[in-house]
Amino acid sequence: MKLTNVTAAGAALAFLLSTAAMPAFAETTDKRIALSNNYAGNSWRQAMLTSWETVTGKAVADGVVAAADAFTTAENQVTEQAAQIQNLILQGYDAIVINAASPEGLNGAVKEACDAGVVVVSFDGIVTEPCAWRIAVDFKQMGKIQVEYLAERVPDGGNLLEIRGLAGVFVDDEISSGIHQGVAENSQFSIAGSVHGDWAQDVAQKAVAGILPSLSDIKGVVTQGGDGYGAAQAFKAAGRDMPIIIMGNRYDELSWWKEQKDANGYQTMSVSIAPGVSTLAFWVAQQILDGKEVPKDLTVPFLSISQETLEESLKTTQEGGVANVEYSQEEAQDVVSGAM
16 A cells, blocks of 8 residues: 555656656646737848747647747827737737837727736836836847947047938937947947938938938948848949948848958857847737746847958848847846846
């Protein structure tokens, strides 16, 4: 009888240990998660959506969740995205992952979702509504380090051209704030001009071409990503000396940099948030639905490429895409554990 009890106890213990080692997604097999994306008009957003589809598609196929559908509004319109979120609530989604058009403008719709029992996780373009979760990089620091890099390269300073992102979006404001803080701390530099490139090389090229005739010698171009190659083309077309242009991890930027490096030793750096942060947001939503405790604010590192790592990074970046990192469920759990 004692032997039987020991055997039963051992079997129970073995079962508990085996289930403890398994990924905790049994409670979310019938859950539906939606992505509400405010904009898709550049290579970073396309890569972000591709990462989402790749990782969530496998999660659905594996039975981790029942659905993980992506929805994109036409052109960064707050009212349209708010209506989209309200529609997703009515469709019965259990969680909504948001790349937001505005940090405050969507708070009403987000609160409606929370009040309806929907988990809301914002990333990249985050929301300030307290009931939502937020995943972001230190965008202000991402702007500041560009100026710090230029201070090392050009100790005497000079004029800088700032290329901003999409007007009114949290990311744009934060990176620009960091750039201006960097200039304030390195007074040998001054912002000679500023344009919006919408994180797209064609928009940036046109904007830079339009402002160049009014600018004197430019020593450096501080950017937000997706605009470096367009800026280079504008300077080339205008017959201007090529400044140090900070790149944003896009394939066209890295390819141009590599060509210039091989031809004349051109040196710069590249920095951006990895598009695969959308997959971290997905797993965070899944973990919350599974009853896990997750801090309301998570910070992830930005992805930086140096003169030394350029070739390696270019090899692993898809043509037309962006240097990237995608998250597994285990990696997302590690991020959460680290934040706890």
